[in-house]
Amino acid sequence: MAVQDEDADLVRAVIAGDDEAFAELVRRHKGAILRSAARFARNHAELEDLGQETFLRAYRDLRSFRGEAPFGHWLSRITVRVCYDALRNRRREEKDVSLDALAAPVADPSTENGPSAQQARLILDRAMSRLKPEDRLVITLFELEDRSVREVAEMTGWSETLVKVRAFRARAALKRSIGGDDER
């Protein structure tokens, strides 16, 4: 039996009242969902919250899953919405961040061998924290999750044109950020 059919069967079982079936769905998809949410979380506690919120919303809205797309895709869309909400809330919390801290360049592009994977993630995390939530969401899905424009549009519910505009804007802001503001 295909994974997709098995998922659909499990969803039907959950709707019929079988909680263990939902636990099985969580077991099957937690890895992908948590890896995706981890691109937006600042620490493990926040990742735990994002993951739990995703599955709680999925459980609550399970009847709206029609089975036309794989369950994993449906779950990914919920993850994107949960992470976007978290980014927007965080933005409100971080409005008091010092302007001096935001103005400092985060990396030197002239580094000889380039950064390690770990360093790259840290540099990107810091630079991306300055982006608008919608721009950060798009550039993360597009560049780090390697999704196509169409996929990003489907996941976010925004038009492909809007996704392209936001990706372009985010990229331009990141370029300014990683090299300081001397270009202006």
Add this chain to the structure above:
Amino acid sequence: MNDKRHDRRDEYLDLLFARGRQAPPDVSGVERNFETRVMARIREWREPWYAWAWRLAPVLLALTVLLAGWSMLYPPVHPADPVTALASVNQEVALVDYLAGE
């Protein structure tokens, strides 16, 4: 000159993204028993509002015991019964009237 710098930043950003993709975030710590915690959260969410009332039972019981103890230690002081007091005054007045021949 500016174009060159622009190109270098593009290349650097692409390098950062490529390295970022190479190292997917480590989620093993959160993944462990994650389904158990999710199911606990779902059970909590499904609980009806009155289920919370049972959680207050120990607090209410403790409060009852405290009040009972308080009332036993400090019994209320009853003031004199006003009706009885009035009746006794009336009796005295009637006796005085009788003795005075009124």
